[in-house]
Amino acid sequence: MRLRRSLIDLDDLTGDELRAIFDRTRAFETHDPGPLLHNVPVVNLFFEQSTRTFTSFNLAQLRLGAIVVNLSPKDLSLAGKGETIEDTVITLAAMGVNLLVVRHSEAGFPARVASAFDGHVVNAGDGAHAHPTQALLDLYTMREEFGQVRGLNVAIVGDILHSRVAHSTINGLRHLGANVTLVGPEFFLPGDYAREGISIERDFDAVLPHADAIVLLRIQRERFAAMPMTDDEYVARYQLNGERLRRLPERTIVMHPGPYNRGMELDDSVLTFAGWRYAMQVHHGVYIRMAVLDFLVNGSTVSA
Ligand code: ASP
Ligand code: CP
Secondary structure, eight states: OOOOOOBSSGGGSOHHHHHHHHHHHHHHHHSOOOOTTTTOEEEEEESSOOSHHHHHHHHHHHHTTOEEEEEOGGGSHHHHSOOOHHHHHHHHHHTTOOEEEEEESSTTHHHHHHHHOSSEEEEEEETTTBOHHHHHHHHHHHHHHHSOSTTOEEEEESOOTTOHHHHHHHHHHHHTTOEEEEEOOTTTSOGGGOBTTEEEESOHHHHGGGOSEEEEOOOOGGGSSSOSSOHHHHHHHHOBOHHHHTTSOTTOEEEOOSOOOBTTTBOHHHHTOTTBOHHHHHHHHHHHHHHHHHHHHHOSSOOO
């Protein structure tokens, strides 16, 4: 079997490839590239809920002219007839399916799929492991805002431990030369996250005066049994609210992968803050995914 190129985490891409994907994203945002995936059969396989990632992959695939099938895992033979995921994807490949987009609650699941599937696999989020296309769109949003990621002071705040977005974004930020500060309580941010270029801060207020970008995270309660502190304690220490916004430099942007929980990691004043870039991130997400799909299927030269 010929192993085709997949995107499981950002480590799969070199610095030049990251930049090529960003350039391609920008080109696609300004000019419709046409049907670069004309008649390519793709299947979206989401075992976990999704609004943004699922919809933007669908839009990206349709805009590129792919043939799109959305499978609902509960209706598959996998669910009730004892078929394995490996045999499921061997079956899909035999039908000519060329690319799979996979989300699953188990870390490593998309990599397992990639080792059995004769085609491309894109990880759309696996457990707390990785969410590479979210990280790409986050990095792209910073790059568009500031011209480059190198040298930016980026604070990622909240439930780092259970966040696949944080894990992939930290990877990408270090790769591109940003200074990363992780902010949160011990339970969500164990001390061993600290390494070269990555510092740990327990006091959110301490990072506010120096931040170019703040990435807020949802507390991912579906991934752990009990909150280590009351919600009120968490809000007092880590919520971005009107008062903390006033202490940010004028240039600072605030980002969130979504879904955000109002009243927890942010209050409503963030949603009207001039530097709030959530909608921009979501917008970029469609074009980043178009660029990734084109890159995997058609190769690494910039084609637009
Ligand atoms: N939507 C992102 C993810 O699937 C972040 C989150 O759920 O909080 O990882
Ligand atoms: N950001 C993100 O992955 O959102 P969804 O879980 O809604 O896809």
